[in-house]
Amino acid sequence: MEQFFQQLTNGLAVGSIYALIALGYTMVYGVLRLINFAHGDLFTYGGYLGMTVLTSFLLQDRLGLAAGLLVLALMVMGLVAVIGVILERAAYRPLRESPRLSAVVSALGASIFLQNALMLVYGARYQVYPDILPQSSVSIFGLDVPIMRIAVVLTSVAMMAGLYLFVQKTKTGTAIRAAAIDQGAARLMGIDVDRVIRLVFVIGPALGGGAGLLVGLYYGQINFTMGWIYGMKAFTAAILGGIGNIPGAMVGGLLLGVVEALGAAYLSIAWKDAFAFLVLILILIVRPSGLLGERVAEKV
Amino acid sequence: MTKTMRLLAVAMTLLSFGSARAADSIKIGLMAPLTGSWASEGQEMKRNVELLAAEQNARGGLLGKQVEVMVEDDGGDPRTASLAAQRLSTRGVVAVIGTYGSAVTEATQTILDEAGLVQVANGSTAVRLTEKGLKLFFRTCPRDDEQGRVGAAILEKSKAKKVALLHDSSAYAKGLADEIAAILKQRKIEIAFFDALTPKEQDYSAILTRLKAAGPDVVFFTGYYPEAGLLLKQKKQMGWKVPFIGGDAINNPDLVKIAGKDAAQGFQFLSPPVPKDLDTPEAKAYVASYQKKYGEAPSSIYGVLAGDGFRVVAKAIEATKSTSGDKLRAYLTTELKDFPGFTGKIAFNGKGDRVGELYRVYAVDASGSFVLQK
Numbered sequence: 122m123e124q125f126f127q128q129l130t131n132g133l134a135v136g137s138i139y140a141l142i143a144l145g146y147t148m149v150y151g152v153l154r155l156i157n158f159a160h161g162d163l164f165t166y167g168g169y170l171g172m173t174v175l176t177s178f179l180l181q182d183r184l185g186l187a188a189g190l191l192v193l194a195l196m197v198m199g200l201v202a203v204i205g206v207i208l209e210r211a212a213y214r215p216l217r218e219s220p221r222l223s224a225v226v227s228a229l230g231a232s233i234f235l236q237n238a239l240m241l242v243y244g245a246r247y248q249v250y251p252d253i254l255p256q257s258s259v260s261i262f263g264l265d266v267p268i269m270r271i272a273v274v275l276t277s278v279a280m281m282a283g284l285y286l287f288v289q290k291t292k293t294g295t296a297i298r299a300a301a302i303d304q305g306a307a308r309l310m311g312i313d314v315d316r317v318i319r320l321v322f323v324i325g326p327a328l329g330g331g332a333g334l335l336v337g338l339y340y341g342q343i344n345f346t347m348g349w350i351y352g353m354k355a356f357t358a359a360i361l362g363g364i365g366n367i368p369g370a371m372v373g374g375l376l377l378g379v380v381e382a383l384g385a386a387y388l389s390i391a392w393k394d395a396f397a398f399l400v401l402i403l404i405l406i407v408r409p410s411g412l413l414g415e416r417v418a419e420k421v
Numbered sequence: 422m423t424k425t426m427r428l429l430a431v432a433m434t435l436l437s438f439g440s441a442r443a444a445d446s447i448k449i450g451l452m453a454p455l456t457g458s459w460a461s462e463g464q465e466m467k468r469n470v471e472l473l474a475a476e477q478n479a480r481g482g483l484l485g486k487q488v489e490v491m492v493e494d495d496g497g498d499p500r501t502a503s504l505a506a507q508r509l510s511t512r513g514v515v516a517v518i519g520t521y522g523s524a525v526t527e528a529t530q531t532i533l534d535e536a537g538l539v540q541v542a543n544g545s546t547a548v549r550l551t552e553k554g555l556k557l558f559f560r561t562c563p564r565d566d567e568q569g570r571v572g573a574a575i576l577e578k579s580k581a582k583k584v585a586l587l588h589d590s591s592a593y594a595k596g597l598a599d600e601i602a603a604i605l606k607q608r609k610i611e612i613a614f615f616d617a618l619t620p621k622e623q624d625y626s627a628i629l630t631r632l633k634a635a636g637p638d639v640v641f642f643t644g645y646y647p648e649a650g651l652l653l654k655q656k657k658q659m660g661w662k663v664p665f666i667g668g669d670a671i672n673n674p675d676l677v678k679i680a681g682k683d684a685a686q687g688f689q690f691l692s693p694p695v696p697k698d699l700d701t702p703e704a705k706a707y708v709a710s711y712q713k714k715y716g717e718a719p720s721s722i723y724g725v726l727a728g729d730g731f732r733v734v735a736k737a738i739e740a741t742k743s744t745s746g747d748k749l750r751a752y753l754t755t756e757l758k759d760f761p762g763f764t765g766k767i768a769f770n771g772k773g774d775r776v777g778e779l780y781r782v783y784a785v786d787a788s789g790s791f792v793l794q795k
Contacts, residue, residue, distance in 0.1 A: 228490055342650060350619075
């Protein structure tokens with residue numbers, strides 16, 4: 122039983138990272154019906170930019186750990202958001218009216234470009250974050266849980282809750298939801314859909330970049346190809362929860378993390394990914410639109 | 422008809438240009454993972470071979486001609502590698518150095534063999550590569566079964582009663598884990614855990630939790646350094662103190678950077694000796710000139726093994742005054758003895774495997790350096 126709870130905490134930590142990245146996939150899909158394959162790379166950029174900002178400005182020494190990390194997070198999220206907006210401008214907007222396949226190919230191309238650009242700038246070696254975080258762990262009900270793992274989960278949950286409230290409660294959030302339902306109708310209601318799309322490409326990459334920073338800070342090691350595996354898992358999480366659905370991405374991410382950890386605990390470790398994808402397939406057989414995906418009546 | 426003739430004529434002209442240019446220099450191919458997950462290894466391979474080629478040219482080249490290194494990227498991927506091998510074989514190279522991963526090398530073996538080119542792999546340790554009877558294939562790295570023997574011997578010496586074996590499902594890591602497991606079974610040492618992690622992930626806490634529950638006295642991880650670094654770091658965070666041992670893919674200074682000095686201290690791994698632990702004058706001079714050219718010492722042993730591959734080929738070309746694959750093979754298998762390689766004395770057996778004990782045991786000390794264990 123102890124192992125079960127230990128694995129549960131392991132799974133929640135990984136799952137909350139998946140969830141943060143999944144939000145970027147799901148928001149872009151919701152508004153544009155486009156799978157932004159470059160999103161995993163934006164996550165990687167978050168990790169690399171975080172390392173650069175951290176080592177060149179030494180914010181934690183100047184402002185103290187907490188304030189330093191907050192400024193660091195805001196800077197990284199801002200920078201990745203800028204990249205996201207440029208990406209939308211350069212790779213997706215010119216293809217808005219083209220067949221969907223062109224946009225998907227463009228997304229794949231952007232992903233390859235971003236990844237290799239990063240390798241050329243930083244080199245192919247694994248990069249390591251400076252150790253600035255406490256490594257201690259606390260004991261909760263007899264389980265040793267590293268403090269940082271709790272911080273990772275809390276940070277992601279806070280970011281997700283913030284996004285949820287923003288989308289549900291503000292006027293701009295309503296505009297995003299309207300554009301996701303029907304772009305044409307939203308435009309007729311006076312919503313600037315281009316602005317909404319730009320905003321989606323600010324929020325998604327910012328969250329993805331924030332996840333990259335969290336991974337760098339917590340695990341300490343980043344690599345220019347790491348966005349691929351995280352991107353895959355997050356994309357799976359987005360589908361699991363119902364792509365296009367924001368709470369769905371959160372649930373899907375956490376669920377995927379936990380399923381993986383439990384698969385590793387009670388089945389073979391080598392088969393944990395297979396197990397996670399098996400769960401995905403089973404859920405999609407029962408609920409083709411994902412866990413929280415709405416059943417939209419077929420438009421004729 | 423005339424169209425075909427014209428095409429043929431163009432092709433002939435191009436071909437004759439090609440061979441005319443080939444006559445000016447001796448081309449040696451290098452296949453390396455310059456991109457992809459092993460890009461850091463591949464780029465070191467390139468640095469080593471290019472430096473050695475430049476040094477060879479400064480001494481007057483080979484057979485009175487300049488040496489030209491033709492680098493092809495295999496991306497660490499078997500499909501890309503087979504295309505790279507085909508390209509090299511059409512570009513007039515006389516031998517090919519590389520490549521790193523066993524599965525990747527395997528995809529290129531027959532292509533290069535059919536083209537009559539000697540291939541000297543530098544990091545591919547899977548046993549089967551030299552068991553196929555290919556005449557022109559050599560490797561400067563040892564084989565997994567030798568490493569398996571040394572690894573099992575250390576485990577036995579550590580007096581562990583329960584051993585955990587962890588690999589990463591790659592051909593190399595799985596092969597090594599299987600070798601060790603087979604020997605441990607003969608010696609009646611209990612294997613409490615045998616499973617694989619997924620490489621390139623960042624969170625191995627689920628695996629460590631499972632490992633801990635199995636209660637081993639020692640864990641042998643046969644995979645690569647990025648995962649090993651994270652395992653050590655997360656093991657420390659969990660407060661788990663069981664010793665870890667690793668295979669030769671862990672020999673990279675980045676291990677300590679990833680794990681942190683505290684977490685890496687006491688970790689042991691097998692490896693061919695690194696240049697700094699060889700006291701031959703050649704190795705010392707080489708490390709110095711590498712340092713001078715690139716501003717840092719070579720960090721990967723496999724880059725240096727690629728360099729040794731280049732030097733062996735150069736030596737064979739010089740000694741036989743020929744670039745024919747068969748003559749080079751005859752020289753490498755029968756006449757080359759005790760060649761002073763940077764990684765120790767080099768000679769090959771009839772299968773193309775390197776002869777002699779290569780593995781040493783290294784341990785990480787408190788300052789994060791790799792210390793040779795006597």
